[in-house]
Amino acid sequence: MGKQRVLVLCTGNSCRSQMAEGWLRALYGDRIEAYSAGSDPAGYVHPLAVRLMAEAGVDISGGRS
Template sequence: MSTPAILVLCTGNSCRSHMAEGILRDKLGSGFRIESAGSRPAGYVHPLAIRALSEIGIDISGNRSKHLDEFLGDDIETVITVCGNADQVCPMFPGQVNRHHFPFDDPAHAEGGEEEQMVMFRRVRDEIQAVFGAYAAGRSDALKTR
């Protein structure tokens, strides 16, 4: 049996999807393949997203911004969109079993100085952690009952 692949999508693949990827990877461990991508990737992972996750002990500094097309040939079991635009443009993946939409504000649009921006990054991180933590717990429970 292959490792289930979960793909988290947003538009820019610079903040929300990377935070969700890091949190899911942390919560689910090695039993799942977790990836993130964007419909119009920014080409970088936002430094404040990296910082926000490092504050909770998760390192995404090695992540890179990717286009969703990189995964079209992969066996993706679940697609989770974290913004409305990605939800609208999300293609069907061969073999895809599940699709979820959990929208979050985009912290890349936060205004002010770095510390003011970090307030929004932390809020969105905490919201993602709550939603994806619950999702991961449900997936883990389902595996235990098999």
């Protein structure tokens, strides 16, 4: 059986869902495929989310909204 797929959905897909996707990939990337999306995408990943996750050792700088 292939990897389970997980979609994290929020409004802008610029912060919360991007961070959740980053954590899912970092913690369970060998078992799942993680994705994020937004109902009204902002078009960018918030720089503070990128910085906070980098401080925690998770790179989400390549994320797309």
